[in-house]
Amino acid sequence: MGMHRVLLVDDEVYARKGLRKLIRWEACGFEVAGEANDGDEAWAQIEQLHPDVVITDIRMPETDGLELIRRTVERDGQVLTKVNQPYFVIVSGYNDFAYAQQAVRYGVQDYILKPIDEIELEGTLRKLAEELNRRKHAEQTRLEQEYGRLLNQFIYGESDSKTVEQWTELTDTRTGDALAYLLFENNTSHFWVSDTIQEEGPRAGKEENFVRIVQSVLGKMYENRLYLHVKEHGERVGVLLTAEHLRPYSMNLQAVAGQMQSCFAEMSYSSVSIYIGKVCYEPFLIGHAYQTALKAVSYKFISEKSGIVLYDDIQHETVQWVHTDHEKEQELLTLMEEQRVQTLEHAVSEWFTGMRTANYAPVAVTSAIHQLISAVLSILKSAEANVKEIPSFKPILAWQAERGTLAEARQLLTMFMVDSARKLAEQRQYNHRGAMTKIKHYIEANYSSNISLRSIASEFYMNPVYLGQRFRKVYGMYFNDFLLQLRTEEAKKLLRQTDMRVYEIAERVGFGSSDYFATQFEKTESCSPTEYRNRILDEG
Known part of the structure; x- marks a missing residue:
């Protein structure tokens, strides 16, 4: 006081x-x-x-x-x-x-x-x-409650001539006085980012109620705050300004909003959007002023640089309500799968530039981001990747156009796309290692059959050339050499432990003929199968 x-x-x-x-x-x-x-x-x-x-x-x-x-x-x-x-x-x-x-x-x-x-x-x-x-x-509380009650009646279309009469008497306003409804939206980053993880949460000092911040800003600008009733509208905060509040700024709403943003910045709230509805000159049109302030929110990203959206200035601009650029979305997914990280980062930036140029409404931006995230998750799921291990998944999923900027969304989505590309690559490496193990076990169990690189590739739905390359990379030897090694070792065992004839052993271990078996055996052991058996018997 x-x-x-x-x-x-x-x-x-x-x-x-x-x-x-x-x-x-x-x-x-x-x-x-x-x-x-x-x-x-x-x-x-x-x-x-x-x-x-x-x-x-x-x-x-x-x-x-x-x-x-x-x-x-x-x-x-x-x-x-x-x-x-x-x-x-x-x-x-x-x-x-x-x-x-x-x-x-x-x-x-x-x-x-x-x-x-x-x-x-x-x-x-x-x-x-x-x-x-x-x-x-007590009197100030009573007046504020009465003011709030009447304001609600105007906003929600419940006013009548008695409401106007009570309003005029309470606020001492006259017909013809300018009235402007403002909505404030706190877009200050809701995420902190480190080198390894991004988490949703308030930055240091950001836990203070945004309503109180708005009240403080109004207090700095106006000595008499009796009829500056601050009202919550979901994520946003609203206030009605009268001619008394506009006159010090020559009735210039852009100047008023600019001064407000300067006050917000002094309190470390550097990204506050201000939406200003159509100026009205009759109390019963306050509801229309509020509704047009809400409509101004649709133009948020058109005027994101200044953070000030005046409905009177942009009402004739066309707004894109539905995301339709699925071709660009597919390009991003392809770049992610191909691990082309630098090109992917640039493409994400272009994607957001395109949404701003096309005048995407906040709801369309959110829809586009969620569609892309859904497609990425589908690809990761098909590769059996654990999405919970991607640190940037929760922040981009939690981002909302109603309390965020395109710059923040671009940063978060870029991180998510790059993280997803890396996770997909890791998972594919893991899957291929697992697949190679299964293929190796398959060869070890079926070497005596008439198997080949092509037949195994068909069995495991793989390209035979790619399979041959992967097999050599994982096990350090060609497929045919590995198969020959298995057959030769088993043949040596049978030569040592049985009295089976050479042609019988050749058939048992998977060689097509005894001559081919003898030729391949001599290449690896520097002796024929018969010589190998006789040497073992002589030594015994």
Whole structure:
């Protein structure tokens, strides 16, 4: 609460000057707003200055103190509510019981005899200051509640002529006064980003309620905030500005919004969008002003650089409501699968530039991003990749156009696409290692059959050339060499442990003929199968 205002009334100028110097007004919560020489002059001062407390002498020429009090209390023949009345303190050199009786009847707060005891008067003033604080707070709360009630009726189409009448009386506005509804949207980043992980959450110092931040900004710009009712609209905060709030800025809404953004920036909220509805000049059109402020949100990314969207300026612009560029989406998916990271990053940037150029509405941007994410997840799922292991998945999924910027979305989506490309590559490597193990086991179990690189590739739905390359990379030898090694080792075992004939062994281990078996055996062992068996028998 600010300082309370006091009016000094006494026909002796020295008494008034002495009272000014005697009392520690500021320490008691007061400032002397004016002085009056008699009751008539005091009456005029009360009408003009609206003091909270009047300290008056009783005996004065023309209109005395009691008449002044009576006239004020019963102004125009109607007893005023205490909210509109100043408190009265009588300072008099006359200890007259009749005066005291009348003073009590008029609700005088105190009757102090001259010479004034400064401790006594300061004690009275402190009590009055406490009472005034309570009274003003209660009245301000009542007015704000009434203002909010009427504003809701206008916004939600429930107003009538009585609502307009009550509004005019409450706000002291006139028909023809400009009214503008503003919506504030906090787009300050909701994510913190490190080298390895991105998490959703408030940055340091960002936990303060955005409603309070808006109230603080309005408080910086306007000394009288009585009729600046801040209203929550989901993720956004709204306020109605009247001509009184616009006049200091020459009725220039762009200038008003610019100053607001400067105030937000001083409080470390550097990315606040302000949507301004159509200016109206009749209270019953406040609802239309609110609805057009909501429509202005659709143009958010058109004016993202300034962060200020005036419906009157952009209402004729065409907005894209549906995402249709599926060709570009497919290009991004292809680049991701092909691991072309640098080209992918550039393509994501172009994709967002295209959405801004095409005047995508926030809902269309969100839809486009979610469609792309869904397609990426489908590819990852088909490769059996664990999406939960991608650190940038949750932040991009949580991003909302209603509380974010295209720059932030571009950054998050680029991270997600690059992370997904890397995860897909890792998963494919893992899958191929697993596939090679299965293929190796298959060969080991079926080497005696008539198998080939082509037949195995067909069995595992792979390209035979690619299979041959992968097999050599994983196991360090060609497929045919591995197959020959398996067959030869098994043939050596049978030559050592059985008396099977050479042609029988050749057939058992998968060679097409005994001659081919003998030729291949001699290449690897530098002797024929018969020589190998005889050497083993001789050594035995």
